[in-house]
Amino acid sequence: MPVPNKEQTVNIYCCGPTVYRDAHVGNLRTFLLADLIVRALKMDGQKVKLIQNITDVGHMSEDFQGEDKLLQQAQLEKRDPFEIARKYEAGFHQDLKRINILAADSYPRASETIDLMLQTIATLISSGHAYATDQGSVYFDARSFPGYGAISGNKLDALKPGHRFEYGDEGDKRFHADWALWKSAGNRTEMVWESPWGKGFPGWHIECTAMSLKLLDSRIDLHVGGIDLRFPHHENERAQSNAVIGHEAVAMWVHGEHLLFEGRKMSKSSGNVVLVQDLITRGLDPLALRFALLENRYRSQMDLTWAALDAANATLRRWRTAMATWGDSDEVIADEEITTAIAKDLDTPRVMLRLRTIEKSTSHADATKRAIFLHADALLGLDLNRPIEVHPLTPEQSELLNSRAAARIAKNWSESDRLRDLLALAGIAINDGPDGQSWSWI
Ligand code: AMP
Numbered sequence: 001m002p003v004p005n006k007e008q009t010v011n012i013y014c015c016g017p018t019v020y021r022d023a024h025v026g027n028l029r030t031f032l033l034a035d036l037i038v039r040a041l042k043m044d045g046q047k048v049k050l051i052q053n054i055t056d057v058g059h060m061s062e063d064f065q066g067e068d069k070l071l072q073q074a075q076l077e078k079r080d081p082f083e084i085a086r087k088y089e090a091g092f093h094q095d096l097k098r099i100n101i102l103a104a105d106s107y108p109r110a111s112e113t114i115d116l117m118l119q120t121i122a123t124l125i126s127s128g129h130a131y132a133t134d135q136g137s138v139y140f141d142a143r144s145f146p147g148y149g150a151i152s153g154n155k156l157d158a159l160k161p162g163h164r165f166e167y168g169d170e171g172d173k174r175f176h177a178d179w180a181l182w183k184s185a186g187n188r189t190e191m192v193w194e195s196p197w198g199k200g201f202p203g204w205h206i207e208c209t210a211m212s213l214k215l216l217d218s219r220i221d222l223h224v225g226g227i228d229l230r231f232p233h234h235e236n237e238r239a240q241s242n243a244v245i246g247h248e249a250v251a252m253w254v255h256g257e258h259l260l261f262e263g264r265k266m267s268k269s270s271g272n273v274v275l276v277q278d279l280i281t282r283g284l285d286p287l288a289l290r291f292a293l294l295e296n297r298y299r300s301q302m303d304l305t306w307a308a309l310d311a312a313n314a315t316l317r318r319w320r321t322a323m324a325t326w327g328d329s330d331e332v333i334a335d336e337e338i339t340t341a342i343a344k345d346l347d348t349p350r351v352m353l354r355l356r357t358i359e360k361s362t363s364h365a366d367a368t369k370r371a372i373f374l375h376a377d378a379l380l381g382l383d384l385n386r387p388i389e390v391h392p393l394t395p396e397q398s399e400l401l402n403s404r405a406a407a408r409i410a411k412n413w414s415e416s417d418r419l420r421d422l423l424a425l426a427g428i429a430i431n432d433g434p435d436g437q438s439w440s441w442i
């Protein structure tokens with residue numbers, strides 16, 4: 001990355017959530033990538049500014065062409081779409097806190113940035129990069145931007161008509177690869193705004209152009225998102241942003257690979273969508289998610305499992321316990337191997353391995369171990385200095401544990417799950433291993 005000097009702030013934009021459902025652990029993997037970058041830069045003494053948008057309008061569903069994800073969910077929950085948006089937005093912030101993601105400098109909402117988007121669209125029309133149609137929509141003219149395809153490799157001549165469109169009714173486009181900046185409201189009555197082209201709503205890609213250019217002064221050093229956003233979202237955003245400012249807006253695009261769960265893509269239909277709340281219900285520390293994710297490289301596809309999360313939770317506890325036995329000093333020491341691993345494209349698995357080596361090392365004094373772990377924790381965000389609570393079980397808790405063990409032996413799974421949830425509420429985590437049930441305080 002062309003790193004600005006230390007006086008200059010590193011400007012980062014990370015595509016945020018579409019707030020029509022809770023963020024799953026895959027989404028959080030991408031948000032954690034941005035957090036890791038922020039922490040690594042800060043550790044290096046850089047000033048950082050992070051903007052993360054909240055998409056609460058205009059993101060169409062792949063499953064139902066022409067349906068806005070939010071409006072669809074609002075119909076399902078029989079609630080006002082803005083109420084849905086605020087509900088899931090609050091859930092998103094709660095999840096970020098639970099996994100120790102440092103707050104961004106701002107979280108602009110698409111629905112509150114409409115004027116800025118309208119101005120950006122007007123600029124694109126006046127410079128010949130966009131056109132309005134008789135039906136009241138505005139499209140980006142893909143052929144007006146010769147550099148299209150540079151991030152994803154999808155050049156315009158390779159995009160055949162009939163590749164998936166974002167909206168069902170795009171008959172008024174001049175060219176099949178053009179995309180909507182503004183969509184005429186048509187029959188839609190909710191989440192529509194007045195515009196110079198009539199009532200309508202913004203396309204998804206334009207919000208990121210409008211917000212990133214405005215809030216980061218047209219200089220985005222790093223733009224982060226999941227790999228699925230590379231095309232068309234980021235390819236289209238790049239064309240829009242570069243067309244507005246006349247040069248490359250983003251110095252570096254960083255795409256995190258996807259997370260699978262138990263070997264499969266997370267999807268509602270497969271029933272394997274995992275949320276932070278599911279970890280908590282299982283009695284795991286949410287930071288076990290962070291731990292497990294850090295054990296993999298962001299560029300590699302990763303298969304997360306409950307076994308990996310249980311193991312991460314156990315190691316996290318072991319490290320916290322060890323930290324307390326290594327003393328109580330606030331001294332920090334940078335370990336060269338860790339610093340080098342991070343500088344080499346965020347090699348977090350190597351950092352975790354190094355910490356395991358130091359934990360077991362006989363050549364490091366306890367105080368040194370503690371100081372290295374404390375220093376690394378500023379990067380890892382695992383709350384390693386958190387004291388482990390030790391207090392005795394109440395008779396009721398012992399009874400619950402015994403009943404749970406009995407239910408498991410009797411293969412009464414629904415009862416054993418029910419008791420596990422009750423124990424989790426009491427702050428007790430259960431781990432099922434080959435030797436039966438074990439427990440720990442959450
Ligand atoms: P969304 O809320 O669907 O707009 O997605 C928010 C972010 O999560 C985007 O950067 C996506 O690329 C990313 N994302 C979606 N699914 C996954 C996944 N399974 N693993 C990692 N990142 C994902």
Ligand code: ZN
Nearest residue numbers: 015016208233
């Ligand atoms: Zn975006």
